[in-house]
Amino acid sequence: MSEVRKKYDLIIAGAGLAGLSLLWQIRQAGFVDLQFLLIDQDEKRSNDRTWCFWEDQPGPFEHLVYRRWDHVRVTSSSGEVLTIPLRSYQYKMIRGIDLYTFMNDQIQADPQTTRLHASVQTVDPMDGAVRIQTDGGDFIGETLFDSTHRMPLSDPNAIHLLQHFLGYVIRTSEPVFDPSSPELMNFQVPDSGDCRFIYILPLSETEALVEYTLFTEALLSKEAYEAGLTSWIQTHLGSTDYQILEREFGVIPMSDEPVEEFPFSNVIRIGTAGGYTNPATGYTFRTTQKRIAQLIAHYTTTGEWKPDAPLREPRFNFYASALLGVLNQRRIPAAKVFWELYRRNPIDRIFRFLDGESNLQEEIRIMRSSPYLPFTAAGVKVLTNRIRRYLA
Numbered sequence: 001m002s003e004v005r006k007k008y009d010l011i012i013a014g015a016g017l018a019g020l021s022l023l024w025q026i027r028q029a030g031f032v033d034l035q036f037l038l039i040d041q042d043e044k045r046s047n048d049r050t051w052c053f054w055e056d057q058p059g060p061f062e063h064l065v066y067r068r069w070d071h072v073r074v075t076s077s078s079g080e081v082l083t084i085p086l087r088s089y090q091y092k093m094i095r096g097i098d099l100y101t102f103m104n105d106q107i108q109a110d111p112q113t114t115r116l117h118a119s120v121q122t123v124d125p126m127d128g129a130v131r132i133q134t135d136g137g138d139f140i141g142e143t144l145f146d147s148t149h150r151m152p153l154s155d156p157n158a159i160h161l162l163q164h165f166l167g168y169v170i171r172t173s174e175p176v177f178d179p180s181s182p183e184l185m186n187f188q189v190p191d192s193g194d195c196r197f198i199y200i201l202p203l204s205e206t207e208a209l210v211e212y213t214l215f216t217e218a219l220l221s222k223e224a225y226e227a228g229l230t231s232w233i234q235t236h237l238g239s240t241d242y243q244i245l246e247r248e249f250g251v252i253p254m255s256d257e258p259v260e261e262f263p264f265s266n267v268i269r270i271g272t273a274g275g276y277t278n279p280a281t282g283y284t285f286r287t288t289q290k291r292i293a294q295l296i297a298h299y300t301t302t303g304e305w306k307p308d309a310p311l312r313e314p315r316f317n318f319y320a321s322a323l324l325g326v327l328n329q330r331r332i333p334a335a336k337v338f339w340e341l342y343r344r345n346p347i348d349r350i351f352r353f354l355d356g357e358s359n360l361q362e363e364i365r366i367m368r369s370s371p372y373l374p375f376t377a378a379g380v381k382v383l384t385n386r387i388r389r390y391l392a
Contacts, residue, residue: 014147015040018271047097167211175205187335195334325378344369
């Protein structure tokens with residue numbers, strides 16, 4: 001093992017959403033003297049992703065919101081359209097390049113933050129510190145925040161799906177988009193027995209991000225994604241005359257495998273590595289901001305990073321597992337599950353439920369709007385899996 005180059009107060013492994021959000025929120029909270037080491041092998045200079053989320057109040061990156069909407073749409077497999085007013089919420093979009101550019105500027109102007117373009121090779125927890133070995137040298141920090149850990153997805157008593165998508169930002173020659181509302185789910189895709197839909201973020205009447213999204217166990221070939229997306233654009237937008245401005249591909253784990261948010265006393269996993277991603281929807285942005293704020297608030301009060309409150313109340317993990325089970329077992333078309341959810345519930349109830357902020361009365365109403373038998377069967381299997389895990 002090579003000689004340690006320097007000791008830092010905090011080391012952040014991964015300069016994605018979670019790592020950059022943590023750095024920004026800590027600085028905004030007034031901790032300007034803490035010395036950071038931010039490690040990522042990527043320079044983050046391209047628009048490689050888009051974060052979308054709902055909020056009922058301004059968030060930490062409000063100044064970076066590229067588009068915001070007061071309505072959303074959902075389209076059934078038969079073509080019926082729900083246009084849903086968001087009441088006290090807004091649906092917001094932040095482009096990856098805007099967050100990266102802003103935080104790159106902040107880091108360059110911050111003498112207490114060092115950025116290292118390298119990959120993490122080993123993490124060695126020590127007494128009161130953590131030693132990090134990278135291909136750019138070895139470093140010690142009092143605390144490591146790690147967003148690079150990958151879920152093993154190997155627990156036989158867990159449900160494992162992937163949310164994967166190919167998106168094009170396209171510009172059409174004729175106006176074909178309604179810029180007043182994004183389409184969260186359009187189920188007018190060929191029925192493959194699994195969960196597939198089109199997701200649309202309209203930027204103008206002639207420009208939008210159009211994504212072909214799947215919740216399945218395995219990825220497709222590159223050609224299959226492209227064929228599905230191109231076919232939908234040509235069939236439902238009625239346009240073959242369009243320009244592809246950007247491409248976006250992503251894979252998000254959708255699994256109820258238990259995650260260790262605090263695997264060691266001085267190691268904290270953040271982002272998807274820490275279980276921030278909602279296992280049943282793939283949404284991560286708002287939970288990331290909320291959980292990081294909780295970590296900082298607890299540190300401000302106690303000098304410790306581990307808050308007393310769990311990431312989610314246990315019942316919300318159970319709800320997510322049940323929905324995963326329904327999607328995995330395919331006892332009912334996914335299009336019907338989500339269509340009934342949006343058709344029979346006010347949107348603010350759905351958002352609170354997905355954020356883990358609903359009350360029991362609201363949750364019962366959501367359950368009553370869901371297909372009873374498939375969800376009951378899925379719930380029983382979830383309980384059975386948890387008993388097996390406990391006994392193993």
